[in-house]
Amino acid sequence: MDVLSHLHRQIADFTASLHREGFLDEQFTQLQKLRDESTPDFVNEVVSLFFEDCEKLVTNMARALESQTVDFKQVDSSVHQLKGSSSSIGATKIKNICIAFRTYCEAKNREGCVRCLQEVDHERVLLKNKLQTLFRLEQQFVTAGGSIPALQ
Amino acid sequence: MTAVGDVLRRGLAEDLGVPNGLEELHVLAVDDSLVDRKVIEQLLKISSCKVTAVESGTRALQYLGLDGEKSTAALNDLKINLIMTDYSMPGMSGYELLKKIKGSSAFREVPVVIMSSENILARINRCLEEGAEEFILKPVKLSDVKRLKDFIMRGEGEEKGKRRAPKRKLRDDVFTCDELTLESPTKFSAKRSTSLV
Numbered sequence: 001m002d003v004l005s006h007l008h009r010q011i012a013d014f015t016a017s018l019h020r021e022g023f024l025d026e027q028f029t030q031l032q033k034l035r036d037e038s039t040p041d042f043v044n045e046v047v048s049l050f051f052e053d054c055e056k057l058v059t060n061m062a063r064a065l066e067s068q069t070v071d072f073k074q075v076d077s078s079v080h081q082l083k084g085s086s087s088s089i090g091a092t093k094i095k096n097i098c099i100a101f102r103t104y105c106e107a108k109n110r111e112g113c114v115r116c117l118q119e120v121d122h123e124r125v126l127l128k129n130k131l132q133t134l135f136r137l138e139q140q141f142v143t144a145g146g147s148i149p150a151l152q
Numbered sequence: 153m154t155a156v157g158d159v160l161r162r163g164l165a166e167d168l169g170v171p172n173g174l175e176e177l178h179v180l181a182v183d184d185s186l187v188d189r190k191v192i193e194q195l196l197k198i199s200s201c202k203v204t205a206v207e208s209g210t211r212a213l214q215y216l217g218l219d220g221e222k223s224t225a226a227l228n229d230l231k232i233n234l235i236m237t238d239y240s241m242p243g244m245s246g247y248e249l250l251k252k253i254k255g256s257s258a259f260r261e262v263p264v265v266i267m268s269s270e271n272i273l274a275r276i277n278r279c280l281e282e283g284a285e286e287f288i289l290k291p292v293k294l295s296d297v298k299r300l301k302d303f304i305m306r307g308e309g310e311e312k313g314k315r316r317a318p319k320r321k322l323r324d325d326v327f328t329c330d331e332l333t334l335e336s337p338t339k340f341s342a343k344r345s346t347s348l349v
Contacts, residue, residue, distance in 0.1 A: 027291045030291075030293055030294060031191065031194075033294065034191075034194045034195060034198050034294065036198065039194065039197075042194055045190065046187060046190050046191060046194075049186055049187050049190060050187050053185075053186065053187060080240070081185065083269065084185055084187075084188065084269050084290065085185055085187040085188065087269060087290060087291050088185070088187050088188050088191050088290065088291045089187065089191075090291075
């Protein structure tokens with residue numbers, strides 16, 4: 001098998017595993033389909049924006065949950081934002097944690113919230129690593145002469 | 153409003169802003185989420201639409217010249233074919249923005265679509281009652297944009313047809329105004345199985 005086919009196969013297998021393991025859903029596939037020759041980095045860019053946003057929100061929520069009197073409305077607002085953006089890129093696990101997270105906010109349950117925040121952060125790190133691997137493989141594919149449309 | 157006679161004399165090629173769909177559709181997208189703005193921008197660009205994306209209702213009103221400030225020269229040429237706005241935004245909500253747009257003489261005819269991650273029937277009803285064309289559940293898909301684009305393109309053609317259909321006096325012939333008016337989709341029920349009356 002030549003280099004290109006090998007890489008193509010690796011990318012397909014790896015992507016399939018990310019879906020199978022619940023890291024990504026159909027929305028991520030949708031985003032990949034939006035790439036074209038002039039915007040090959042679209043997914044990478046959106047994903048970067050997501051992680052920047054995610055890290056900021058996690059920091060804010062951690063601070064809010066450390067307060068003497070927790071402003072659960074503020075925490076909930078951050079969770080809502082995170083739920084939205086994770087849904088927009090297809091980050092299933094993070095999105096699902098946010099759903100549970102919101103019920104803890106509504107119940108003003110600090111412990112529950114802290115637990116969810118830890119889970120979110122854990123998944124954030126995992127997903128970031130997985131996607132970096134994916135993007136690295138795609139970059140290798142392109143460097144070896146492959147084109148983005150071939151990956152759709 | 154020009155007289156029907158004038159309109160008929162000029163013929164169907166009259167430029168009312170979008171000459172028979174040959175120009176790109178111009179969409180104004182409003183969303184406080186940077187991630188969502190980037191996604192909607194790409195969805196629209198891939199669908200050959202021109203996009204202006206802003207982060208708030210206030211910005212949207214500024215762009216449209218509806219914020220009470222003196223309108224700029226550019227506004228006289230501003231053609232917006234569709235406005236897509238998120239519902240939940242800090243400050244002005246998408247619903248409030250919708251009301252302001254529908255309350256303006258300049259842009260009340262522009263279709264406004266509300267996007268939301270929450271499938272709340274009361275919210276959907278409220279928006280549709282206020283004149284929203286459609287309520288779309290996030291995440292927005294390419295098929296949503298394609299459907300909207302088709303609707304707008306058809307609507308632009310049909311709207312012209314509608315305006316040009318001469319309203320005949322009832323005593324002159326068998327046709328009433330209603331029968332002459334081309335059917336066009338009115339308010340869509342919310343997508344994804346939320347059933348409305």
